[in-house]
Every structure is written in C-alpha cells, then in structure tokens.
Amino acid sequence: MRFDAITLFPEIFAGITGHGVTSRALSQGLWSFHAWNPRDYTQDVHRTVDDRPYGGGPGMVMMAAPLEAAVRDVQADRERLGQPRGQVVLLSPTGRRFDQSAAAQWIAGPGKILVCGRYEGVDQRFVDRCVDEEWSLGDFVLSGGELAALPMMDACVRLLPGVLNDDQSALQDSFHVNLDGLLDSPHYTRPEIYDGEAVPEALLSGHHARIARWRRDQSLRLTLARRPELIEQARRDGRLDKADEKLLLGLQG
Numbered sequence: 741m742r743f744d745a746i747t748l749f750p751e752i753f754a755g756i757t758g759h760g761v762t763s764r765a766l767s768q769g770l771w772s773f774h775a776w777n778p779r780d781y782t783q784d785v786h787r788t789v790d791d792r793p794y795g796g797g798p799g800m801v802m803m804a805a806p807l808e809a810a811v812r813d814v815q816a817d818r819e820r821l822g823q824p825r826g827q828v829v830l831l832s833p834t835g836r837r838f839d840q841s842a843a844a845q846w847i848a849g850p851g852k853i854l855v856c857g858r859y860e861g862v863d864q865r866f867v868d869r870c871v872d873e874e875w876s877l878g879d880f881v882l883s884g885g886e887l888a889a890l891p892m893m894d895a896c897v898r899l900l901p902g903v904l905n906d907d908q909s910a911l912q913d914s915f916h917v918n919l920d921g922l923l924d925s926p927h928y929t930r931p932e933i934y935d936g937e938a939v940p941e942a943l944l945s946g947h948h949a950r951i952a953r954w955r956r957d958q959s960l961r962l963t964l965a966r967r968p969e970l971i972e973q974a975r976r977d978g979r980l981d982k983a984d985e986k987l988l989l990g991l992q993g
C-alpha cells in the first residue's frame with residue numbers, strides 16, 4: 741500500500757513513519773510513503789502557496805496551481821513506477837466521516853493521495869479538477885489536514901497483513917478494541933500494589949473462567965455507562981449471553 745501526502749509540513753508524518761509498528765512496517769516494505777510539498781511547485785521567488793480569499797473574510801486560502809502541480813507529479817511518479825493511479829483524497833471538515841470500515845476499504849485499494857489543507861482551506865477549482873473524495877476525521881476545528889491524515893493512515897497500516905503480530909491483531913479485530921464490539925475492560929500490570937492500590941483480585945486468581953467473567957462484566961458496565969448504543973447493537977447481533985443479560989438487568993434495574 742502506498743500513501744502520498746501533499747503537505748506544507750512533511751515532518752508531521754514522522755509521527756507514524758518514524759515511530760512504532762507503522763515505522764517498522766515501513767522499513768519492512770509493507771507500505772510506502774512519499775510527501776510532496778506544494779511549495780516546491782511554485783514559480784515565484786517567495787514560493788507563494790496561499791493568498792487572500794476572494795469575497796473577503798478572514799485568513800488565507802491555498803492556491804490551486806501549486807497543489808495541482810504536486811498532484812500531477814505524484815500521479816506521474818506512480819505511472820512511471822507502473823503503480824495504479826490511486827484516488828486523490830482531500831482531508832476536509834466537509835468530507836465523509838472516516839471510521840474503521842473506511843480503513844478496511846482504503847487498504848483494499850492501491851493507496852490514497854492525501855491532500856492536506858492549511859489556512860482556511862483550498863481553492864475550489866483545485867477540488868473540482870483534482871479531488872476524487874473528501875474525508876473528515878470529525879466535527880472539530882483543526883489547524884491542518886495532516887492532523888486528520890495521520891490517524892487515518894495509522895488505522896489503515898495496522899490492518900495490513902504482517903504489521904501486527906497475532907495477539908496484537910486479536911485486539912485489532914473490532915474497532916472497540918474488544919473482540920465483541922464492547923468497550924475494553926480495564927488493564928493492569930506490575931506492581932501488584934501501586935501506591936497502596938491493589939489489582940482486582942479476580943485478575944490474580946489464575947482462574948481463566950473467572951478472569952474472563954470479570955473482564956466481560958467490566959466491559960458491559962463500562963459500555964452501558966459510556967456507549968449504551970453498543971449494548972443495543974450487541975443485543976441485536978445476538979452477542980449477549982444469559983449471564984450478560986443477567987448482569988445488565990442488575991445494573992439497569
């Protein structure tokens with residue numbers, strides 16, 4: 741899988757290319773990454789990439805020409821290497837909401853060309869001419885599209901075969917970080933007593949059935965409290981057993 745990013749701040753991508761499982765996967769050739777800076781595609785001495793918005797208003801807008809020139813260069817590079825074209829994605833607050841199923845869709849394809857906006861956004865003529873899809877990380881204000889691209893790329897790379905080892909990928913199965921769509925139960929590690937606080941006794945018992953029951957109960961309690969809609973979904977999917985329903989009945993009264 742190949743990711744390309746069109747970005748004024750390529751160093752931001754060190755967040756995943758330089759650290760952790762995604763960095764190792766990169767060096768193992770399980771995916772590849774190329775950053776392309778629109779500033780390298782300017783013609784003027786000041787290397788201008790932004791300008792004031794027509795119609796007035798605050799801030800600046802990224803100009804179409806440097807962005808388009810960068811995208812065309814990426815496409816030429818992919819073509820030169822005999823790689824498939826790949827969709828041009830604009831990270832944007834007006835885009836489709838990214839989620840785990842989107843990550844699964846993305847890795848099924850040849851790899852996206854991610855256009856990261858800065859300032860107030862990008863010239864619409866660039867969007868109309870070059871952008872195939874718009875995707876959003878969520879409804880909040882960000883300083884740049886890079887800060888949405890990173891988590892999306894991370895979610896995709898983790899799904900690639902060979903990136904995670906077996907037990908890590910077991911956790912990876914459902915995006916609630918839990919095998920059955922509920923929120924994960926609390927985690928503990930050494931020391932057994934931390935500043936006077938002990939580890940729940942069930943986890944020290946060595947009884948696997950008892951440990952599994954404790955973890956399940958904790959997941960149900962936490963999910964009921966924070967994401968009750970996931971309980972309903974699990975119920976509809978028939979993923980709650982009698983013991984689960986008994987506990988929930990006790991909690992919901």
Ligand SMILES: Cc1cccc(C(=O)NCC2(NC(=O)c3cccc4nocc34)CCCC2)c1
Nearest residue numbers: 831832833857858861876877881882883884888
């Ligand atoms: C809710 C809202 C409404 C209007 C503007 C903004 C806003 O934050 N505008 C600033 C920019 N935001 C994003 O790119 C961005 C933001 C949020 C999620 C995203 N998912 O992908 C890219 C994303 C656009 C150009 C530079 C950064 C946010």
